Amino acid sequence: MRKSLARPFIILVVTIVVAATFCGCSTDQPGSTDGTLKVGMVFDVGGKGDKSFNDSAYRGLLHAADQFGVEHTEFEPGQDADRETGLRKLAQARYDVVIGVGFLFSDAMRKVAADYPDVKFACIDFDPRPGETLPDNLAGLRFREEEGSFLVGVIAGFFSETGRIGFIGGMDIPLIHKFEAGYIAGAKYANPAVSVTVAYTGTTPQAFADPAKGKELALLQYRRGVDVIYHAAGSTGNGVIEAAREVDRQAIGVDSNQNYMAPGNVLTSMVKRVDNAVLMTVRSVVEGNFHGGLREFGLADDGVGYAVDEYNEDLLTDEMLAFVEDARQAIIEGTVSVPKE
Amino acid sequence: MFELAVLDSALRMATPLILASLGGLFSERSGVVNIALEGILLTGAFASIVATYYTGNPWAGVFAGVFAGVLISLIHAIVSIVFKADQIVSGVAINLLAMGLTQFLTWIVWGSSANSPSVQGMAHWSLPEIWGPVARGVNVVISHYPPLVYVALILVAVSHVVLFRTPFGLRLRATGEHPEAVDTLGVSVHAMRFAGVLLSGAFAGLGGAFLALNTHQFVKNMSAGRGFIALAAMIFGKWSPGGALAACLLFGYAEAVQMGFQGQAVPTQFVQMIPYVLTMVALVGVIGRARPPAAIGKPY
Numbered sequence: 001m002r003k004s005l006a007r008p009f010i011i012l013v014v015t016i017v018v019a020a021t022f023c024g025c026s027t028d029q030p031g032s033t034d035g036t037l038k039v040g041m042v043f044d045v046g047g048k049g050d051k052s053f054n055d056s057a058y059r060g061l062l063h064a065a066d067q068f069g070v071e072h073t074e075f076e077p078g079q080d081a082d083r084e085t086g087l088r089k090l091a092q093a094r095y096d097v098v099i100g101v102g103f104l105f106s107d108a109m110r111k112v113a114a115d116y117p118d119v120k121f122a123c124i125d126f127d128p129r130p131g132e133t134l135p136d137n138l139a140g141l142r143f144r145e146e147e148g149s150f151l152v153g154v155i156a157g158f159f160s161e162t163g164r165i166g167f168i169g170g171m172d173i174p175l176i177h178k179f180e181a182g183y184i185a186g187a188k189y190a191n192p193a194v195s196v197t198v199a200y201t202g203t204t205p206q207a208f209a210d211p212a213k214g215k216e217l218a219l220l221q222y223r224r225g226v227d228v229i230y231h232a233a234g235s236t237g238n239g240v241i242e243a244a245r246e247v248d249r250q251a252i253g254v255d256s257n258q259n260y261m262a263p264g265n266v267l268t269s270m271v272k273r274v275d276n277a278v279l280m281t282v283r284s285v286v287e288g289n290f291h292g293g294l295r296e297f298g299l300a301d302d303g304v305g306y307a308v309d310e311y312n313e314d315l316l317t318d319e320m321l322a323f324v325e326d327a328r329q330a331i332i333e334g335t336v337s338v339p340k341e
Numbered sequence: 342m343f344e345l346a347v348l349d350s351a352l353r354m355a356t357p358l359i360l361a362s363l364g365g366l367f368s369e370r371s372g373v374v375n376i377a378l379e380g381i382l383l384t385g386a387f388a389s390i391v392a393t394y395y396t397g398n399p400w401a402g403v404f405a406g407v408f409a410g411v412l413i414s415l416i417h418a419i420v421s422i423v424f425k426a427d428q429i430v431s432g433v434a435i436n437l438l439a440m441g442l443t444q445f446l447t448w449i450v451w452g453s454s455a456n457s458p459s460v461q462g463m464a465h466w467s468l469p470e471i472w473g474p475v476a477r478g479v480n481v482v483i484s485h486y487p488p489l490v491y492v493a494l495i496l497v498a499v500s501h502v503v504l505f506r507t508p509f510g511l512r513l514r515a516t517g518e519h520p521e522a523v524d525t526l527g528v529s530v531h532a533m534r535f536a537g538v539l540l541s542g543a544f545a546g547l548g549g550a551f552l553a554l555n556t557h558q559f560v561k562n563m564s565a566g567r568g569f570i571a572l573a574a575m576i577f578g579k580w581s582p583g584g585a586l587a588a589c590l591l592f593g594y595a596e597a598v599q600m601g602f603q604g605q606a607v608p609t610q611f612v613q614m615i616p617y618v619l620t621m622v623a624l625v626g627v628i629g630r631a632r633p634p635a636a637i638g639k640p641y
Binding site: 046202 | 346349353444456459555562563600610
């Protein structure tokens with residue numbers, strides 16, 4: 001008798017689990033009735049609330065809702081396989097625009113965009129195959145992270161007193177190598193003698209969401225004499241900033257402006273204007289001039305940059321800022337070229 | 342490889358492992374396999390951040406973590422002791438439940454299923470400086486690590502004493518070896534096993550609280566496999582607190598060395614193999630045959 005109760009109990013537990021796992025999405029009303037545009041967004045590993053990459057995208061979505069009165073829904077994939085499911089679900093519910101946040105969506109985007117030619121898709125950090133051309137309903141939005149990283153590298157190289165600075169990347173992939181390469185080039189541009197310690201958190205997407213490990217990596221670098229660390233590691237980077245606060249050194253934020261997270265211990269942030277890219281995508285659909293294909297945002301069109309605000313203005317001298325602005329101009333004019341790897 | 346920064350890092354990274362493997366120890370010594378450690382860690386981490394978020398006091402978070410650990414291990418206890426279900430299946434279910442439930446609740450509480458906001462962390466212990474040079478001397482020792490690191494080390498000693506020097510420990514171990522004999526002597530096997538499993542929840546919940554409070558936030562799946570490593574450490578340490586401590590320190594050290602080696606002209610991929618290679622070498626070379634409790638995994 002007792003034994004026979006065990007099975008239904010486990011089935012119940014499993015059912016709750018499955019239900020809870022798929023509960024990432026908020027509302028999804030079927031098909032728009034009054035003609036307002038419907039925008040759906042599916043987030044990356046770091047997830048909404050990462051204070052970095054995903055939040056930048058989310059801000060863009062909120063702006064778009066504000067400006068154009070579009071309806072919006074978000075979906076947070078519980079696990080890897082849910083990414084494609086999320087895109088499909090939104091496309092099926094006849095959303096007009098579906099945005100995938102992150103390079104991990106590239107494959108799923110190709111498939112789903114082919115299956116739903118009437119829905120417009122945008123993929124942040126889209127990872128194209130060599131020579132690939134995208135269909136009309138798929139826009140791949142890319143950023144020249146190396147350019148923004150160059151500038152924060154200049155600031156780090158200029159600021160460092162020990163002449164040793166650090167870089168902590170999330171997943172060890174070419175996309176993150178762009179951040180690293182630009183940063184190192186920028187630091188050497190400001191101070192040719194600077195040495196850069198590079199560490200990656202891991203080789204799986206989980207590497208973007210392990211703040212405990214990020215903190216330890218950073219503490220280790222600081223203990224070895226590094227005084228500025230730039231992270232490109234999603235919410236793993238929250239651990240890096242926490243470490244900077246704990247030992248009173250400097251961290252450099254990424255993607256969103258993270259200066260406020262530890263005032264006085266975040267030297268600056270490399271902002272990647274994913275929000276602008278999202279806003280622009282929605283605007284193009286509203287105005288009826290959306291078109292597929294790859295687009296790249298760099299310094300010239302304010303797609304990337306560095307953040308100065310009330311939290312870090314005391315750390316940055318006028319001399320430093322003038323030097324950085326010169327470097328910025330030089331990159332835009334093409335007199336300084338920034339490596340991608 | 343033996344620089345102080347790496348050793349410090351090793352001890353901090355070993356701490357959640359130490360707590361979880363102590364937990365596993367109590368459960369398995371009573372005869373209940375507990376692969377739910379991973380899920381309990383995660384639950385404890387989540388609960389500690391929620392409580393700290395609402396009270397502003399990280400110690401409230403610690404208690405919440407322990408309490409939540411006990412609560413979720415209660416499911417494991419009921420399913421595997423009362424209903425005599427397969428303990429592995431129940432453990433897997435709890436791991437899945439914890440993963441989904443913490444994401445779901447994170448979404449309910451903070452509107453994101455992946456990240457909590459930052460909360461107040463735990464201040465390091467220290468005696469007031471005005472107590473003179475003695476206080477300063479003591480502070481060198483007690484304020485070097487987050488408080489729960491010391492708590493974990495003390496708990497290793499306490500667990501050893503409880504398991505091997507008290508009547509309760511004797512009964513617990515006997516329940517895991519030969520429950521019929523325990524029953525014959527009038528000790529309730531179910532009660533002992535409940536105690537074992539709930540203790541494992543308390544320890545692993547505390548481990549989760551350390552993990553989350555040390556980074557000041559909850560992130561989905563932040564246990565990141567540490568529960569399973571703790572389980573391995575417990576087996577590795579032959580089901581004894583001292584052995585588990587040594588094994589956890591080894592794992593923590595391997596991880597710290599891996600971090601320390603990065604960026605020093607050795608390819609990352611190679612460096613990241615270090616913890617696993619070290620584990621295999623230790624398993625094959627140093628540790629002899631590990632003998633689990635005789636009645637482990639068998640419902641009574």
